[in-house]
Amino acid sequence: xxxxxxxxxxxxxxxxxxxxxxxxxxxxxxxxxxxxxxxxxxxxxxxxxxxxxxxxxxxxxxxxxxxxxxxxxxxxxxxxxxxxxxxxxxxxxxxxxxxxxxxxxxxxxxxxxxxxxxxxxxxxxxxxxxxxxxxxxxxxxxxxxxxxxxxxxxxxxxxxxxxxxxxxxxxxxxxxxxxxxxxxxxxxxxxxxxxxxxxxxxxxxxxxxxxxxxxxxxxxxxxxxxxxxxxxxxxxxxxxxxxxxxxxxxxxxxxxxxxxxxxxxxxxxxxxxxxxxxxxxxxxxxxxxxxxxxxxxxxxxxxxxxxxxxx
Amino acid sequence: xxxxxxxxxxxxxxxxxxxxxxxxxxxxxxxxxxxxxxxxxxxxxxxxxxxxxxxxxxxxxxxxxxxxxxxxxxxxxxxxxxxxxxxxxxxxxxxxxxxxxxxxxxxxxxxxxxxxxxxxxxxxxxxxxxxxxxxxxxxxxxxxxxxxxxxxxxxxxxxxxxxxxxxxxxxxxxxxxxxxxxxxxxxxxxxxxxxxxxxxxxxxxxxxxxxxxxxxxxxxxxxxxxxxxxxxxxxxxxxxxxxxxxxxx
Numbered sequence: 222x223x224x225x226x227x228x229x230x231x232x233x234x235x236x237x238x239x240x241x242x243x244x245x246x247x248x249x250x251x252x253x254x255x256x257x258x259x260x261x262x263x264x265x266x267x268x269x270x271x272x273x274x275x276x277x278x279x280x281x282x283x284x285x286x287x288x289x290x291x292x293x294x295x296x297x298x299x300x301x302x303x304x305x306x307x308x309x310x311x312x313x314x315x316x317x318x319x320x321x322x323x324x325x326x327x328x329x330x331x332x333x334x335x336x337x338x339x340x341x342x343x344x345x346x347x348x349x350x351x352x353x354x355x356x357x358x359x360x361x362x363x364x365x366x367x368x369x370x371x372x373x374x375x376x377x378x379x380x381x382x383x384x385x386x387x388x389x390x391x392x393x394x395x396x397x398x399x400x401x402x403x404x405x406x407x408x409x410x411x412x413x414x415x416x417x418x419x420x421x422x423x424x425x426x427x428x429x430x431x432x433x434x435x436x437x438x439x440x441x442x443x444x445x446x447x448x449x450x451x452x453x454x455x456x457x458x459x460x461x462x463x464x465x466x467x468x469x470x471x472x473x474x475x476x477x478x479x480x481x482x483x484x485x486x487x488x489x490x491x492x493x494x495x496x497x498x499x500x501x502x503x504x505x506x507x508x509x510x511x512x513x514x515x516x517x518x519x520x521x522x523x524x525x526x527x528x529x530x531x532x
Numbered sequence: 533x534x535x536x537x538x539x540x541x542x543x544x545x546x547x548x549x550x551x552x553x554x555x556x557x558x559x560x561x562x563x564x565x566x567x568x569x570x571x572x573x574x575x576x577x578x579x580x581x582x583x584x585x586x587x588x589x590x591x592x593x594x595x596x597x598x599x600x601x602x603x604x605x606x607x608x609x610x611x612x613x614x615x616x617x618x619x620x621x622x623x624x625x626x627x628x629x630x631x632x633x634x635x636x637x638x639x640x641x642x643x644x645x646x647x648x649x650x651x652x653x654x655x656x657x658x659x660x661x662x663x664x665x666x667x668x669x670x671x672x673x674x675x676x677x678x679x680x681x682x683x684x685x686x687x688x689x690x691x692x693x694x695x696x697x698x699x700x701x702x703x704x705x706x707x708x709x710x711x712x713x714x715x716x717x718x719x720x721x722x723x724x725x726x727x728x729x730x731x732x733x734x735x736x737x738x739x740x741x742x743x744x745x746x747x748x749x750x751x752x753x754x755x756x757x758x759x760x761x762x763x764x765x766x767x768x769x770x771x772x773x774x775x776x777x778x779x780x781x
Binding site for chain 1: 534535624625626628629631632633634635636637638777778780781
């Protein structure tokens with residue numbers, strides 16, 4: 222099959238690292254095709270193999286077995302053919318503190334097509350980065366944005382971003398998510414790893430879960446996501462007792478749990494609107510004080526997927 | 533890179549100052565060379581002084597510039613300039629950024645190697661080039677050609693040291709530890725040069741005063757010494773590349 226522009230293919234990729242008690246398998250063999258186009262998010266607890274997978278696709282970590290390709294170009298040698306087609310923002314926040322922001326962008330975009338530096342500067346200005354200042358004076362978030370500006374500037378078919386919004390405040394995170402959405406709208410394939418369910422939910426059109434180097438079934442992950450969107454938190458004027466919980470279950474709420482006046486329950490998929498309306502309208506319940514809907518944390522999803530360990 | 537340039541400038545200035553001091557000291561040295569030979573505590577030093585006594589200012593200036601300045605300061609510079617190349621990047625966490633750019637690993641490594649190598653050798657040539665000019669202060673004439681040939685020989689020795697340190701940098705992640713170990717080894721090697729029974733095992737025999745005097749006599753490099761040095765440089769670079777090709781960020 223001929224690969225289209227921006228398609229990443231992974232076939233049986235494996236990597237084993239040497240550990241204190243023999244080998245530690247970071248990535249188990251699995252197959253995956255990403256793109257062309259769209260934003261794919263990889264979620265998983267720490268040590269699940271997300272970063273190793275991204276580095277292997279780029280050729281930064283040589284695979285133990287298996288193959289990867291971008292646009293049909295296989296990963297060979299040191300992966301130069303792949304890195305020419307892929308822009309990358311690493312998860313580790315290490316920078317050259319002695320350089321100014323502009324000099325750092327020049328260094329990061331070296332080897333790319335003409336105009337890349339100008340675009341990187343434009344993006345950095347849009348993000349409000351002080352490019353004349355030395356990078357050692359930048360905050361954690363500013364360093365992250367600098368690396369992102371450099372990774373979003375090159376005109377390449379694929380971008381790989383490892384934890385692109387880690388350490389950013391919510392407004393900057395939203396700005397980055399907008400930039401990613403704009404980039405994806407131009408047809409770029411974006412593969413990112415993240416710990417923020419909200420941003421992944423907002424920008425990604427495909428979500429993959431990894432655990433212990435394995436990819437979890439996508440259908441299972443999709444159904445968990447749908448379920449996460451129906452998680453509801455309701456704070457009542459008085460603490461909830463057993464009768465309140467029974468009453469809520471009678472109205473159709475599932476998996477009801479309480480902590481004083483705070484209730485957590487899942488609305489049924491088919492009738493979630495009607496059930497929520499019925500709960501709010503029911504005058505036999507104590508008066509509602511606060512309500513949030515569809516904001517299950519990533520930890521909650523991890524717990525459902527992986528159990529309590531490895532979160 | 534900028535810090536490396538600053539260190540190179542400092543290394544050049546210190547070498548030049550050492551050379552100025554040596555040139556200005558020559559008249560006193562020449563006058564007291566008899567006494568100095570008698571005072572020399574060990575045979576190796578006695579031999580050097582004797583050679584200067586017989587041959588005059590040429591062995592004096594080559595021993596000062598190449599054997600003393602190049603072999604001590606140059607070796608330290610070679611080690612310090614090499615260890616940061618890869619291990620320094622790994623230590624500060626920027627190796628991943630370096631490797632993720634759209635350049636081949638061979639190019640990344642070659643650029644780093646060459647830049648450090650130039651920083652390591654250029655001061656030797658620059659300071660040696662000022663010797664003929666300084667000769668007028670002491671009414672001595674120095675031919676530039678053998679001085680440049682001596683600089684080539686000294687640079688090959690320094691590049692062999694630099695190559696070994698560079699290889700250690702490609703396999704290690706702690707530049708301070710690598711530098712300390714290599715500086716200890718080089719100090720040990722320099723020390724055993726002066727011990728008669730083991731002097732033949734000193735690597736500093738490869739950049740010995742006799743080699744520089746021979747260059748003056750032959751007006752040519754001695755390839756029986758320079759050949760192995762070139763081979764060591766090529767070998768160390770090849771080993772560095774093979775290690776760097778598999779290096780994880």
